[in-house]
Amino acid sequence: MQIRLSEIQLKNFKSFEDLTISPNNSFNIIIGENSAGKSTIFEGIHLWEKCYEAFILASRKGFYKVRNSTSRYVNYQELDFLRLTSDNDLFFHSGRTRNAEITVTLCVDGEQFNLGFKISRPTSISNAFFRIQPIEQNQFSSFAEKIVADGKTLDEAIFIYQTRPVAGVLQYEPYLNDAQVTKKIQKGISHEVLRNKIIAKRESIEQLEEAITKILDKTVKFDLPPKTRARTDEFVSIKVTIGAGKKQDLHLQGSGFLQIVEILSTIEFLDAPLKLLLVDEPDSHIHTKLQSNLISHLRSILDNQFFIISHNDQFVTNAGEGEVFFLSEEAKADKQLIPIEHRSFDTIKRALGGVILSLEHLNQAKHIAFVEGNDDAEYLKAINVKLKDITEVSGCLSDVSFFPLRGKDNILQKVEYNKRTLTSILRGKTWNVIFDRDFSTNEVDSELKRQIQGKRCNPFSHTGYCVESVLFSDIIILKRFIYTFVDYLPEADVNRRVDTILHDSILQPISDIHSDLNQTVESRFNGQKRNRPEFSNLEYADVMRSWTIDGNFQTALVMSKPFISLFVTKLEESLGRSLFIRTSNDDEEISSKLFLAYIEFLNDINDLYPSLRELFVQLEVLVEADEQQEQEGQEGQEGQAA
Structure with missing residues (x-):
C-alpha cells in the first residue's frame, strides 16, 4: 500500500486566512522570507496529526463518530509544537465563534480521502483545550475501511516526523x-x-x-x-x-x-x-x-x-522541476501554494537577498556581524549614512558584513556553527554578535555575553527590549525627536504629553501584576521561555524586578513593538494628528517607521543614543569620545603651531 499527501488546506489558522498547498509525491522545498509562515505549515500538519490520533478508537480499526453537538478534545498544554501565547492565537480571525479548519487529502493507491477537522476554543475557559470535529465523517469511515482491509491499523498507517x-x-x-x-x-x-x-x-x-x-x-x-x-x-x-x-x-x-x-x-x-x-x-x-x-x-x-x-x-x-514552493504574500492572497517554475529561481533568489552572503563580500569585510534579522542591518546602514554627514567617522560600515541568524532562539548554537563554517574559508576577521535584549535581566544578559565571548566574538545587546526600543533609553533625546513632528506647539506641552502617555498608558499598568497589560507581557514571556535555553531558570518576577534600577524605571526594557505602537497611537490621539504616513497600524510597521523617522531626524552627534554610539565604536566606525577629544586637541595644537 502506498499513501501520499496530495493536498493540505489551512483555513483561519494562525497567519493563514485560507491557503491550499498542492505538494508533489516525493520532494518539496518551501522557501520564503522571514515570518512568511513556512513553519506554520509544519505546525498545521502536526496539529492535524494530533486530531487524527485523538479520533482513533481503542481498537485502532475505526474512528469515533461524533454529532454536531459532540466533540473530541486536544489538551492545549500538549501542543508545545505550536508557537502560541494563548489559545486565541490559533486563529487568523479571532473570536469566540471562530473555527480553524485543517484538511489533509491523502491518496491511497490512487483513491483520494479528504480528512479534515474543525478546531474551536471553548467560550468559558482559556488555554485549556481545543474542540475538534471531523468535517466529513464519511471520508474518515471510508479511509478506515481501506486501511483495515489491507491488514493495517490506523495508527500504523501514518507516521509524521520533524527533524x-x-x-x-x-x-x-x-x-x-x-x-x-x-x-x-x-x-x-x-x-x-x-x-x-x-x-x-x-x-x-x-x-x-x-x-x-x-x-x-x-x-x-x-x-x-x-x-x-x-x-x-x-x-x-x-x-x-x-x-x-x-x-x-x-x-x-x-x-x-x-x-x-x-x-x-x-x-x-x-x-x-x-x-x-x-x-x-x-x-x-x-x-x-x-x-x-x-x-x-x-x-x-x-x-x-x-x-x-x-x-x-x-x-x-x-x-528539480515542481519541487520548490515560494511562500509569499502573493501566494497567500491567491489562497494557493503551488510549485514555481524552474526559470523563476533567479527571482526567488533576489527576493531572499541577504540570506546568503557572497564570498567576495565576506572576504573584503573587516568585521563579520551576526544579527538577528535583516532589519537590524538596514537600520545600522541608514544610521551610518547620517553619521558621515554630521560627524567625523574613523571607518565605514562597508567594512562590516552582516550575517542574519533569523532570530535569537538557540543563538549560541547558531553563532558557533556559522562562525565555524565561515572561519574555514575566512581569516583575520573580527566577529561580532548583535542581538536584542528582550526579557533578559542584567544577569542573564551578562551570562549570554560571557558565553559569546567564549566563542571569540564581541557581543552587543541593545539597551532596550529590541533595537527600536533604544529610542526610549534616553527620554530627553526622545522628546527632542518627537517635538520635530509638532514644532508648532510649545515644547513644554509636547514633553508633558510624552511623559503622561508613557506613565499612564505603559509604566503604571505594566507595574500592576493584575492589569491586562502585565498579564499579556507575562504570557509573551512564557511563550518565549520554551525556546530560550538562557531563560530556563528565569521567572517572570525576576524580569519585573529588572525593570527598575536604583529606583528608576528603565522604560526601554519594556518597550516591545506592541508597546511602541501603543505609545505612538496614544500620542497621535493626544495631538490630533498622525506622526507619519503608514499603510496600517501594524505593530511592526509603526515601530519600524518611528525608528526610520528618528534616523532622518539625526542632524547632531549629540542626538545619537549612547548605546548606538557604543555599537558604532565597536564596529570601528566611530572612536571613543575620549579618543575623539584627544584627536581634536592634537589637531588644534598642530593648527596653532602652523
Whole structure:
C-alpha cells in the first residue's frame, strides 16, 4: 500500500486566512522570507496529526463518530509544537465563534480521502483545550475501511516526523525497545535514541554507511556492539570512524555529521505506508558543500514524502522541476501554494537577498556581524549614512558584513556553527554578535555575553527590549525627536504629553501584576521561555524586578513593538494628528517607521543614543569620545603651531 499527501488546506489558522498547498509525491522545498509562515505549515500538519490520533478508537480499526453537538478534545498544554501565547492565537480571525479548519487529502493507491477537522476554543475557559470535529465523517469511515482491509491499523498507517537541529547527542544512551524508540521519535526527541535507531537496523548497517559515505565523500564505518550486550550492558556504545580519522564514540562527532545520521537513521527505522518527514532548515547544521549531496540522497528515497523548509539558495539551485514552493504574500492572497517554475529561481533568489552572503563580500569585510534579522542591518546602514554627514567617522560600515541568524532562539548554537563554517574559508576577521535584549535581566544578559565571548566574538545587546526600543533609553533625546513632528506647539506641552502617555498608558499598568497589560507581557514571556535555553531558570518576577534600577524605571526594557505602537497611537490621539504616513497600524510597521523617522531626524552627534554610539565604536566606525577629544586637541595644537 502506498499513501501520499496530495493536498493540505489551512483555513483561519494562525497567519493563514485560507491557503491550499498542492505538494508533489516525493520532494518539496518551501522557501520564503522571514515570518512568511513556512513553519506554520509544519505546525498545521502536526496539529492535524494530533486530531487524527485523538479520533482513533481503542481498537485502532475505526474512528469515533461524533454529532454536531459532540466533540473530541486536544489538551492545549500538549501542543508545545505550536508557537502560541494563548489559545486565541490559533486563529487568523479571532473570536469566540471562530473555527480553524485543517484538511489533509491523502491518496491511497490512487483513491483520494479528504480528512479534515474543525478546531474551536471553548467560550468559558482559556488555554485549556481545543474542540475538534471531523468535517466529513464519511471520508474518515471510508479511509478506515481501506486501511483495515489491507491488514493495517490506523495508527500504523501514518507516521509524521520533524527533524530538528542536532547540536549533540546523549553521552550515555540506555538500551530501549522499538516501542520506546518510536515514542521518543513521536515526542520530537529522536536524537536521544540515535544509537538505538542504528542498532535496530544492524542488518542494513552497510546501507546506512554507504549513504553517509556518499554524502560526506569520506568513508564512514560504525562499530556496533554485539546483540547480546543488550542483556548485560545498561548503555549502548557505538564507535565511528570517518575517513582516515581515529575511531571515536558517536557523541564526540560534529553536529553536521550527527544531523545527517539523525535524518537517515530515522528514515530507516520508521515503517508506515505514509512516512512524512518534515525537515526544518537542514542548512543550519550542515555545511554548504554537503547540502547538495544530502538533497540528492533524500530525493532517491522512494518510500518517503519530504517537506523541507530552507532559507538557503543552495536548495533552490539543486531542486528539480515542481519541487520548490515560494511562500509569499502573493501566494497567500491567491489562497494557493503551488510549485514555481524552474526559470523563476533567479527571482526567488533576489527576493531572499541577504540570506546568503557572497564570498567576495565576506572576504573584503573587516568585521563579520551576526544579527538577528535583516532589519537590524538596514537600520545600522541608514544610521551610518547620517553619521558621515554630521560627524567625523574613523571607518565605514562597508567594512562590516552582516550575517542574519533569523532570530535569537538557540543563538549560541547558531553563532558557533556559522562562525565555524565561515572561519574555514575566512581569516583575520573580527566577529561580532548583535542581538536584542528582550526579557533578559542584567544577569542573564551578562551570562549570554560571557558565553559569546567564549566563542571569540564581541557581543552587543541593545539597551532596550529590541533595537527600536533604544529610542526610549534616553527620554530627553526622545522628546527632542518627537517635538520635530509638532514644532508648532510649545515644547513644554509636547514633553508633558510624552511623559503622561508613557506613565499612564505603559509604566503604571505594566507595574500592576493584575492589569491586562502585565498579564499579556507575562504570557509573551512564557511563550518565549520554551525556546530560550538562557531563560530556563528565569521567572517572570525576576524580569519585573529588572525593570527598575536604583529606583528608576528603565522604560526601554519594556518597550516591545506592541508597546511602541501603543505609545505612538496614544500620542497621535493626544495631538490630533498622525506622526507619519503608514499603510496600517501594524505593530511592526509603526515601530519600524518611528525608528526610520528618528534616523532622518539625526542632524547632531549629540542626538545619537549612547548605546548606538557604543555599537558604532565597536564596529570601528566611530572612536571613543575620549579618543575623539584627544584627536581634536592634537589637531588644534598642530593648527596653532602652523
